[in-house]
Amino acid sequence: MTTIILLGPPGAGKGTQAKRIAERLGIPAISTGAIFRTNMSEGTELGKQAALYIDRGEFVPDSVTNPMVKARLAAPDAQKGFLLDGYPRTLDQAHVLRDMLADLGITLNLVLEIEVDEDEVVTRMLKRAEEQHRTDDTEPVMRHRLEVYREQTMPMATYYADQDLLEVVDGSGTIDEVSERIFAVLDALPTCERKQG
Numbered sequence: 001m002t003t004i005i006l007l008g009p010p011g012a013g014k015g016t017q018a019k020r021i022a023e024r025l026g027i028p029a030i031s032t033g034a035i036f037r038t039n040m041s042e043g044t045e046l047g048k049q050a051a052l053y054i055d056r057g058e059f060v061p062d063s064v065t066n067p068m069v070k071a072r073l074a075a076p077d078a079q080k081g082f083l084l085d086g087y088p089r090t091l092d093q094a095h096v097l098r099d100m101l102a103d104l105g106i107t108l109n110l111v112l113e114i115e116v117d118e119d120e121v122v123t124r125m126l127k128r129a130e131e132q133h134r135t136d137d138t139e140p141v142m143r144h145r146l147e148v149y150r151e152q153t154m155p156m157a158t159y160y161a162d163q164d165l166l167e168v169v170d171g172s173g174t175i176d177e178v179s180e181r182i183f184a185v186l187d188a189l190p191t192c193e194r195k196q197g
Helices: 014-025 032-042 045-055 062-073 091-104 118-131 139-162 175-187 190-196
Strands: 002-007 029-031 081-085 110-115 166-170
Touching: 002 014, 002 139, 014 029, 014 081, 014 110, 014 175, 029 032, 029 062, 032 045, 032 062, 045 062, 062 091, 091 139, 110 139, 110 175, 118 139, 139 166, 166 175
Parallel strands: 002 081, 002 110, 029 081, 110 166
Antiparallel strands: none
16 A cells, blocks of 8 residues: 655646656545545535635635545545645644544555745746636745745654655656656655555
8 A cells, every 4th residue: 555645835746746646556646626626516514614615715624624534535446545635734734644544544655745946836837827817826926825835834844754754856847857756766665666566
C-alpha cells in the first residue's frame, strides 16, 4: 500500500503531477475539491454543510472537511493506497490525519513537496488567469495566497521532515522534468518498487 501526501504552493502544478503519480502507482489521487464536489452532488449531509461555506466563498471548516476525508480514505478504491492533494493544509489537520490513518490501520509512506520560486509561481498563475479570463486572479491576490500557504504549510513540512517523511522536489522547468524528479523519488520508495516489480 502506497500512501502519499502532495504539498506545494498554488500554481506549483500539483494537480497535473498528482494525476501522473496516481497513474504510475495505480492509486487514486484524492483532492479535497473533488471530495467536496462529490458530497455536494450526492447531497450528503456533509456536502450540504460544505456548500454553505463554498457558496459564500469561505474555507470549509475542519469539522466538515475531516469526516469527509476519512470517509473517502475508507472507500474501496483507496485500499491499495492513495495520494492526498490539498489535505492536510494545516498542522491541526496533519494531527487529525495521523489519528485517522491510525484508526484505519494505514501507515503514511511519503510527503512530497513541490518547491517553486515565488516569482515563477506568480508568473505561471498570471498566465493561467489570462488564459482562463479570471480577472480576480491579480498579482496582489496571488502573493497573498502564497503568503497564507507559507504560514500554514511551513510548520507542516517541518512536522513531516521531523518524521523523516518529507522529500522536496524542485518544481521549476517543464511538466515532464518535474515528473521525472518525482518519479526518481518514488522509485526509491520500497513500497513503490514492490508495486512496480
